[in-house]
Amino acid sequence: MKIGISSIHFDVPKIYLPIEDLAKERAIEAAKLEKGLGLQRMSFPDVHQDVVCFAANAVIKLMETENLKPSQIDRIYVGTESALDSSKPLASFLLPILAEKFDDENPHCDVVDLTFACIGGVDALQNCLDYVRLRPEKKCLVVCSDFAKYDLSSTGEYTQGAGAVAMLIEAHPKLLSFPLESGVSSRGVFDFFKPKRSFQKRQILNSNVAADHFSHYEEELLVAREQPVFDGQYSNQSYLERVKEAYYDLKKQKASNTPCYKNWSLILMHLPYCFQARRMFWQLIAEEQPELNSSFQGATEADKWKAFSKSEAYKKIVQEKIYPAEIASGKVGNIYTGSLFLGLLSALYFSAKENQNLSKHTLGFMAYGSGAKAKVFEAEVEAEWKEQIKKTNLFETLEKAQAISFETYKDLYLKRTNKSVLPVKNEVYLKRVEKENSTTYGARFYAIAN
């Protein structure tokens, strides 16, 4: 029996900072960000939004579109690395919101968060696929929700983004089905991580945040520090090593001599920024190109590979198989656990707009989570994919987002304002956080605006 994804929906902030504005303020050549890394916009949460809001909005869109009620859902598994609480999972915040929205609930719904940097959403997905394989009458929701926030002026700042993707997992899926094979590679490293408070205070005191903002910033970050400690180039090296090992693990499991990617109509890689996949993929498959040796006789291995990355053959792979997933990433930024699935949505939506026939085609997924783990696996496109994906209105929704100024971005980043940039409309929003003098200090309450 086929098991997989029947429906996929998303929610991202309605405001963004144009990347050229950030480049100007940071004295970075705009062409590096736009043409080198593929960045166009950096989506940023408004005052009333957090990762619970994005997750809830994505789930509500999915349930309304699929005509589902909470009592029909047996599991809500959330992938996130932006937890708002060290004990209470983000998934549990969704329950009262959904109960209120649909006037219905399932007290037996199993909810939990899975955290492993950007790959937690894939762990949640595979867990739920296995559950439905055992109990095919059940329906699960997998939700990925994150806010990718980096230190000001760091090399991560221009890759920031936020948002959520929600997916319905069931038997006889309408969108994608997944076989059992999945290549894995894990290694314990410190390429990108979010250590606990005492260490963070030292980090903050050493940071070069402008003096007039310092005390507020420090106070805020002592409550909850959202930004990672990271080494950008080392994280890319780790990404490459893990994904490569997982790719060849999948090839071994499939006992196939043909390079797996040759069967993939679309390549979905974790996108920490728009051009990550095109900058990394050639390094994964260069050794699967026997013609390289005859074409570049006498050249070093590194030179041969670099030549392959500039070749017409590689440009064709990028244009046909990688580019479709990049379209949304360039306009949203990194959304950690959701980035891989936003890429999936983007690639399928683009293919539907182009009226392509993807039914029965194979897609390749390459997921990565810092710390570090990669998983490489495949999916088959199901017959109703086009109708299902068109319901998301992905590109049209992204086009409606509004630009903000650099000053507004800084106010939001430093939490210097409590006035929303856009009116709260037709969405779940953060209504209140209990203050320190309350016995329920830190409890967060949400409401649904019409």
Ligand SMILES: CC(=O)CC(=O)SCCNC(=O)CCNC(=O)[C@H](O)C(C)(C)COP(=O)(O)OP(=O)(O)OC[C@H]1O[C@@H](n2cnc3c(N)ncnc32)[C@H](O)[C@@H]1OP(=O)(O)O
């Ligand atoms: C965080 C996660 O989500 C998990 C992961 O995936 S970890 C792996 C990714 N790591 C991260 O995202 C961490 C945060 N990000 C970063 O630290 C950095 O943004 C980064 C490491 C990803 C990139 O580093 P960077 O120093 O900004 O860029 P750099 O690696 O030098 O690349 C710039 C590119 O622009 C190109 N470029 C520079 N100037 C240019 C110009 N004027 N015109 C056109 N291109 C230009 C360069 O040639 C280079 O491209 P190629 O290597 O393909 O030729």
